[in-house]
Amino acid sequence: MSDTMTVIKTENVKKIYSDNGLPVKAVNGIDLTINEKEFTAIVGPSGSGKTTFLNVISGLDKATEGKVWLNGKLISEMSGKELSDFRRDNIGFIFQAYNLIPVLTVEENIEYIMLLQNVPKEERHQRVMDILEDVGLKGFEDRKPPRLSGGQQQRVAIARAMVSKPVLILADEPTANLDSETGAELLDMMRELNQKHSMTFLFSTHDQMIMDRATRLVILKDGQVDEDRVKS
Amino acid sequence: MLMFKIAFRNIFRQKRRTIFTALTIFGGFVLAAFSIGWADGSYTFIINMFTRNRLGHIQIHYKDYLNQPSIYKTISNYEEVAEKLDDMDHIESWTPRLFAAGLLSLHDQSTGAQLTGIQPEKENQATRFRQKIIKGELFEKADHKTVLGKGLARVLQANVGDSVVFISQAADGSMANDIYEVCGILESGDSMSDRMAFYLHLQDAQDLMVLYGQIHEIAVIVDELGRVDMMTDRLRDAFTNEDLTVEPWQEFAKSFYHAMKADMEGMWIMLIVIMLIVAVGVLNTVLMSVLERTREYGLLKAMGTKPVQIFKLVLYQVNILTFFSCLLGIALSIILNYWLSKDGITLPNAFTYGGMEFKHMYTTVNLRSILLPLITVFFTAVIVGIFPAIRAAKNDPAQSMRTH
Structure with missing residues (x-):
């Protein structure tokens, strides 16, 4: 483990919401380290704090207490603008509802982040074509999301998340809207890409298929790590 | 993008x-x-x-005439002024006028009238005067003929061919009176002015009022309404040393x-x-x-x-x-x-x-x-x-x- 780079490190992370004046501890002191190339699933029942923890790790939400390092940078103390740039360059998101931009074509959706990063046109196009081949959607680049199936849309979302080569891919219930066959296909594809591109994947889920394929399971309960199990 | x-x-x-x-x-x-x-x-x-119907876009008078009109405040060198106007761009037409007030009579009917002496061709160019004559015709030269406003003709029960008598006081203090034959009746669209309108040839009016070669007003028509202010300034510059005032329509038709x-x-x-x-x-x-x-x-x-x-x-x-x-x-x-x-x-x-x-x-x-x-x-x-x-x-x- 010593030569493996740490991608995420959290130290006593807490997130406390106010619900009608009453404090709700969604995340209650999580210490966690995720290393490069891991295919980790954070699991737990509804309300266990999975999504909140993912939001805090990605900088979409601020921790009430504690520290978060991502790729060696202390993101819990970054300003909004710094976080925005940091997310763009270091994190890829995959969501349950795909969240593609419906007015953009597959190619435009995938190259969106690269446009924000000012990647030259030629390189953008090449990278889009390469990733489309990886996710099995070559030839679909000019289609718009409403003309794709749920599985195809999620493939585009995966391509979009990976194309800018972020250090971490965060996937929040990525299979929840898919039938089990499509979900399994996508998970196998993500596992392949994880190995091929050496990217770190972190899932939030209660889908057994993901748990089966994950190399590490972090089980949350009441906002705390109940069990952290590395599978052989 | x-x-x-x-x-x-x-x-x-x-x-x-x-x-x-x-x-x-x-x-x-x-x-x-x-x-x-x-x-x-x-x-x-x-x-x-x-x-364009009557007043003109710009009017030229002897100084202070507009504020305190008087028969004596005349432009005596109007032909020189006219020459300058003819040489200027954007001036479509101009017309000289002489004004006097008096009493007009026909048979046993008498009423107050506003005498306007005009040059028929000039007035016609500037205000399409001939088009406003609804009965009879416009006089061509100075031969004791008159055009009456429709309202004035109605009050006097005058018709084309009738002879009317105008009485006033001439500029030299003498009694100004003469007989004129009605050759036309005019409807300008301005019923108030038609009620008093008594038009004579400019030369007839000058002879009657003993104002030989003199006028009270030059009405100027500019080719475009939008150029009135610019032309007013140019005319003011041109006539600055001649005891004349140049006013745009916004000044002499203030209430309008x-x-x-x-x-x-x-x-x-x-x-x-x-x-x-x-x-x-x-x-x-x-x-x-x-x-x-x-x-x-x-x-x-x-x-x-x-x-x-x-x-x-x-x-x-x-x-x-x-x-x-x-x-x-x-x-x-x-x-x-x-x-x-x-x-x-x-x-x-x-x-x-x-x-x-x-x-x-x-x-x-x-x-x-x-x-x-x-x-x-x-x-x-x-x-x-x-x-x-x-x-x-x-x-x-x-x-x-x-x-x-």
């Missing part, structure tokens, strides 16, 4: 709503452009009718000018109403689309899009929609205003303004009728779009992503 592309395509996502908003903006634009074109056209028409100005103020109220219509339409649409796309804006932010880029995205949407709506609005407004500037609108009920009767009204196509609505509509749309744009830019991505 990316935000512009998304904004452009977003416009077509909710076609019905886009059409409704575009129609609101388009309708507001056309309404404003038409109203301004109509107002400007009508006012130009009324002013032209008013000034102020009434017109007050009328034109109403246009601003109309523009405010249009701003409100556009504001409500745009605000409703943009706010709806921002609320509907909360999740999408959250996603864009999550991926690293800056708030200012999302702010621009929303405003681009507003601007693109406004731009195309205005483009259509400009096209229709120009066609509509051009058509009505040629054919005019026949009013169901004629109205009088400044003593003149108006039966038709015309619009005009001018830069103002396009620019003012353009500025008003764009300004309103952008201002109204700012609030939803800020709302979209400020959205919290974590919370937005939970929105369904």
Whole structure:
């Protein structure tokens, strides 16, 4: 483990919401380290704090207490603008509802982040074509999301998340809207890409298929790590 | 460019709503452009009718004549003035006049009359005098003939061929009186002045009033109403050393000018109403689309899009929609205003303004009728779009992503 780079490190992370004046501890002191190339699933029942923890790790939400390092940078103390740039360059998101931009074509959706990063046109196009081949959607680049199936849309979302080569891919219930066959296909594809591109994947889920394929399971309960199990 | 592309395509996502908003903006634009074109056209028409009918665009008098008219305040060298006027550009025509008040009689009827001495050809060029004669004809030379206003002829029960007697006091203090044959009856459209109008050939009038070679007024017609101020300045410069005053119609027809100005103020109220219509339409649409796309804006932010880029995205949407709506609005407004500037609108009920009767009204196509609505509509749309744009830019991505 010593030569493996740490991608995420959290130290006593807490997130406390106010619900009608009453404090709700969604995340209650999580210490966690995720290393490069891991295919980790954070699991737990509804309300266990999975999504909140993912939001805090990605900088979409601020921790009430504690520290978060991502790729060696202390993101819990970054300003909004710094976080925005940091997310763009270091994190890829995959969501349950795909969240593609419906007015953009597959190619435009995938190259969106690269446009924000000012990647030259030629390189953008090449990278889009390469990733489309990886996710099995070559030839679909000019289609718009409403003309794709749920599985195809999620493939585009995966391509979009990976194309800018972020250090971490965060996937929040990525299979929840898919039938089990499509979900399994996508998970196998993500596992392949994880190995091929050496990217770190972190899932939030209660889908057994993901748990089966994950190399590490972090089980949350009441906002705390109940069990952290590395599978052989 | 990316935000512009998304904004452009977003416009077509909710076609019905886009059409409704575009129609609101388009309708507001056309309404404003038409109203301004109509107002400007009508006012130009009324002013032209008013000034070209009798008064002229610019008047030249002996100094202080306008404030305190007197038979003795005459322009004695008017032929020299006339020569200078003939040499100037943008002067369509000019006409000399001599004025005096007196008593006009026919048989046992007598009434007060306003004598105006005119040069028939000059007066005809300047005020289309001949066209206003409804009975008989205009005198050609000085041979003791007169044209009476319709109202004056009615009071005296005079007709063409009758002889009338005019009595007044001449400039040398003597009794001025003579007999003139009525050769024509005139209806100028200004019933008040027609009630007193007694026209003689300028030379007859000068002989009667013992004002040989002298006049009281030169009425000048400029080729375009918009050049009146510029020409007034040029004439003032030209006659600065000649004890003459040069006044534009706004000065010698002050009450008419102020009434017109007050009328034109109403246009601003109309523009405010249009701003409100556009504001409500745009605000409703943009706010709806921002609320509907909360999740999408959250996603864009999550991926690293800056708030200012999302702010621009929303405003681009507003601007693109406004731009195309205005483009259509400009096209229709120009066609509509051009058509009505040629054919005019026949009013169901004629109205009088400044003593003149108006039966038709015309619009005009001018830069103002396009620019003012353009500025008003764009300004309103952008201002109204700012609030939803800020709302979209400020959205919290974590919370937005939970929105369904």
